[in-house]
Amino acid sequence: MRAFANLIERLILTPQKNGKLRLMQAYFRETPDPDRGYALAALTGSLDFRYAKPGLVRALVEERVDPLLFRLSYDYVGDLSETVSLIWPVPEHASANDPAPALSDVVALLDGATRATLPAIVAGMLDRLDETGRWAFLKLITGGLRIGVSARLAKIALAGLSDVPLSDIEEIWHGQKPPYEALFAWALGTGPRPANDDPAPFRPVMLAQPLGDTDLEALDANDFAAEWKWDGIRVQAVGASDKQGRPIRRLYSRTGDDISGAFPDILEALDFDGAIDGELLVMRDRAVQPFNSLQQRLNRKSVTRKMLVEFPAHIRAYDLLVAGGEDLRPLPFAERRKRLELFIDTIESDRVDLSPNVPFDTWDELATARADPICAGAAHDADAVEGVMLKRNDSIYEAGRPKGPWFKWKRDPFNVDAVLMYAQRGHGKRSSLYSDYTFGVWRKGEGGPELVPVGKAYSGFTDEELNRLDKFVRDNTVDRFGPVRAVRADAETGLVLEIAFEGLNSSTRHKSGIAMRFPRIARIRWDKPSREADTLSNLTRLLPRRKAGGTKAD
Amino acid sequence: MPIRPADLLRPTPAGLYCPPGDFFVDPVRGVERAVITHGHSDHARPGHRRALATPETLAIMASRMGAGHAQERQAIAYGECISINGVDVTLVPAGHVLGSAQVVIEWKGLRIVVSGDYKRSADPTCTGFETVKADVFVTEATFALPVFRHPPAADEIAKLMTSLQRFPERTHLVGAYSLGKAQRVIKLIRDTGYDEPVFIHGALKALCDLYEANGVSLGELRPATVNGKAREAKNDFAGKIVVGPPSAFSENWARRFADPLEGFASGWMRIRQRAKQRGIELPLVISDHADWNELTATIREVDPREVWITHGRDDALARWAELNGYAAKPLALVGYEDEGD
Numbered sequence: 002m003r004a005f006a007n008l009i010e011r012l013i014l015t016p017q018k019n020g021k022l023r024l025m026q027a028y029f030r031e032t033p034d035p036d037r038g039y040a041l042a043a044l045t046g047s048l049d050f051r052y053a054k055p056g057l058v059r060a061l062v063e064e065r066v067d068p069l070l071f072r073l074s075y076d077y078v079g080d081l082s083e084t085v086s087l088i089w090p091v092p093e094h095a096s097a098n099d100p101a102p103a104l105s106d107v108v109a110l111l112d113g114a115t116r117a118t119l120p121a122i123v124a125g126m127l128d129r130l131d132e133t134g135r136w137a138f139l140k141l142i143t144g145g146l147r148i149g150v151s152a153r154l155a156k157i158a159l160a161g162l163s164d165v166p167l168s169d170i171e172e173i174w175h176g177q178k179p180p181y182e183a184l185f186a187w188a189l190g191t192g193p194r195p196a197n198d199d200p201a202p203f204r205p206v207m208l209a210q211p212l213g214d215t216d217l218e219a220l221d222a223n224d225f226a227a228e229w230k231w232d233g234i235r236v237q238a239v240g241a242s243d244k245q246g247r248p249i250r251r252l253y254s255r256t257g258d259d260i261s262g263a264f265p266d267i268l269e270a271l272d273f274d275g276a277i278d279g280e281l282l283v284m285r286d287r288a289v290q291p292f293n294s295l296q297q298r299l300n301r302k303s304v305t306r307k308m309l310v311e312f313p314a315h316i317r318a319y320d321l322l323v324a325g326g327e328d329l330r331p332l333p334f335a336e337r338r339k340r341l342e343l344f345i346d347t348i349e350s351d352r353v354d355l356s357p358n359v360p361f362d363t364w365d366e367l368a369t370a371r372a373d374p375i376c377a378g379a380a381h382d383a384d385a386v387e388g389v390m391l392k393r394n395d396s397i398y399e400a401g402r403p404k405g406p407w408f409k410w411k412r413d414p415f416n417v418d419a420v421l422m423y424a425q426r427g428h429g430k431r432s433s434l435y436s437d438y439t440f441g442v443w444r445k446g447e448g449g450p451e452l453v454p455v456g457k458a459y460s461g462f463t464d465e466e467l468n469r470l471d472k473f474v475r476d477n478t479v480d481r482f483g484p485v486r487a488v489r490a491d492a493e494t495g496l497v498l499e500i501a502f503e504g505l506n507s508s509t510r511h512k513s514g515i516a517m518r519f520p521r522i523a524r525i526r527w528d529k530p531s532r533e534a535d536t537l538s539n540l541t542r543l544l545p546r547r548k549a550g551g552t553k554a555d
Numbered sequence: 556m557p558i559r560p561a562d563l564l565r566p567t568p569a570g571l572y573c574p575p576g577d578f579f580v581d582p583v584r585g586v587e588r589a590v591i592t593h594g595h596s597d598h599a600r601p602g603h604r605r606a607l608a609t610p611e612t613l614a615i616m617a618s619r620m621g622a623g624h625a626q627e628r629q630a631i632a633y634g635e636c637i638s639i640n641g642v643d644v645t646l647v648p649a650g651h652v653l654g655s656a657q658v659v660i661e662w663k664g665l666r667i668v669v670s671g672d673y674k675r676s677a678d679p680t681c682t683g684f685e686t687v688k689a690d691v692f693v694t695e696a697t698f699a700l701p702v703f704r705h706p707p708a709a710d711e712i713a714k715l716m717t718s719l720q721r722f723p724e725r726t727h728l729v730g731a732y733s734l735g736k737a738q739r740v741i742k743l744i745r746d747t748g749y750d751e752p753v754f755i756h757g758a759l760k761a762l763c764d765l766y767e768a769n770g771v772s773l774g775e776l777r778p779a780t781v782n783g784k785a786r787e788a789k790n791d792f793a794g795k796i797v798v799g800p801p802s803a804f805s806e807n808w809a810r811r812f813a814d815p816l817e818g819f820a821s822g823w824m825r826i827r828q829r830a831k832q833r834g835i836e837l838p839l840v841i842s843d844h845a846d847w848n849e850l851t852a853t854i855r856e857v858d859p860r861e862v863w864i865t866h867g868r869d870d871a872l873a874r875w876a877e878l879n880g881y882a883a884k885p886l887a888l889v890g891y892e893d894e895g896d
Binding site: 010013014015016020023024027066067069070071073074077078079080083084087088132136426428432433434483484 | 700701702703704706721722804805806807808809810815817825826827828830831832833834835836837838868870871874875878
């Protein structure tokens, strides 16, 4: 437990991806089975035991510490796990010689816990652990480590132990169970590749390269098919049956996370034997809804009946990987596409439909379609088109992002001129530079025009520009809040940033009422007077129109 | 009629004042006569007519503010008792930084101990805290919440050394306040057997020299400056330890280092969110102030009739005192902002 606790403490404080990978890999190498396996399970969210509610933890600590002193401390620290781990009085009989419990001991104890025994188990464990151990333990049992490590990053660390391809790990992942001993042996090069007995496994996803400015010149339009790139999330929907003939249905994210639990409506529709690659969308009255409708359904373990009605999920199919037990991935795309069209016809539910082809003969025709999806067949779903996908007719389905067979050709981004309002220091190499920028646009305020923040960007500039931006921030600071500086931004003085972004969503969490997707700095307008930057009303015109069958707000 | 504590010492806007002795302890503005507990800038200020302190503290003040910080300077060794207008004053080690002292004030059978800032854990760079029984104990409360329990400093330094091995291509920047903490950190690094040069920010040089002159051996220290072209010189610091005041790490100064990994040696680093917010990758929980256990144990040992709390988390310490049968009084003194941690 001590090594695991130290690991997650370092992970939470390490901003760089490479740093996190190295910390995890060092831990995986130095920690024996089964502890490292349970750690991997914790990092990938694969541990399943009775979670403790914050109220239970609080009650335990208030039996041991004066409640007023606890409250003063909690107010100061702000986080329950951290406060309790710091304040927990170590019992006098505890001896430094008692061996600290291993992570596997902790998991075993929690595994056997019942509602009645849980408080004593938690208290006993807090008595035995040191401070970092208590903190890690409390994070573990209150659910969700929240340490900035995705399941995918943990798998990348595993793959990096001895150059096993990540796609191989993803492919067998769902057949493995904690503590993953065979998986570690394989990843470290000391054992064979573990078999995957899962009847409905995840197949690693094939991704597209972004289309470069001059790529088309070298490509023949006759070699490619095109389809819309929908603005949802990429998923894999798998239907199969186990040895006893019971149906197994799963919905996987692009990175192989099993998200079935939150999509019972989709699972119901997977009445087939095969694996479909497609886009997860929210559809109401046969119309694709804006991305933030889909967001209501994402990152949840379960879903309410109300959400199922309000935000019905849908799959728009791009590709067919497996059908009736046959692996179609080695077939050319044109062949898979034919099989997909037939396959979709056999599915009863209308929650799964086919993503239509975009017909074209020349690149110019495709460019026209991309610029105007409404006329090119996307009709009323055109707002949900992010661009077009180009797929070579002869492309096999291979994991990863191979260069050549598939391209994504996104629609041109939107642009807005905004004014720099706040800047924050970056991390690592940028820790002495103000490199994260919050920008705003004008709106009518009580005392005249005022700036309202609409987004944050930290990319899109060169090192040289960064140095100049940093100097601007330091020279024009009007206030400081911890690592953040407010910069002079009024009608007379202020720096205009041309921001490129992929779209807008309405948002109740932001003062401006909008949230930008993928904002980055397109240009720094040293020349432009700040009063000439855009207004909020200009910007909100870009919000997606409400679709048929909209919410009550319509 | 027995004298009351307030006859001997009382809070005033300028700081704690002793009427019969006509002197202040750590006044926040220039006064006629000041007894100074230690050299941190919130306690040791310039402009007094007479300043009384340990020789080490006077040397620190001279180094930071120039020899003319006070018109007259009177050095008092630890344990030496002097009389100021009939009030007996003795300086006793406080264990906070080099030269730090508690002020023991005795008059007509009443004894008040002003702790100044103090700690109880071992520190190889200064004389350890000595307990003096008192009628009134005037204590600091910088870390007076039960969440603050400082781990052994050597364990924290071990984290730094492990990180240095694991990330040998990164410059390890350690933020440490220039008086006391920086020298303690360097000394603790030396105690692990590390004998490579430690690079220091220019602001630390004078005080490191002063510690050396007082018998605290810090090994080879080099200025963290670059020679020649900055870009090429970056690699000079890869895998090296650079110690500097934390404020310097957000300034241009820090750009000279290869892929810096920022650490910070402070009691505040106990709170992970604080470390994360500041972008600290390597928090080192090393404090020159007493933690909760040390504060409460010290009050029990001193066993005063009254506890006066100067600055910090006075509400929590007053609550503890109340629960444990000590009369406690927050003094709400202003002007002390724990430079030292």
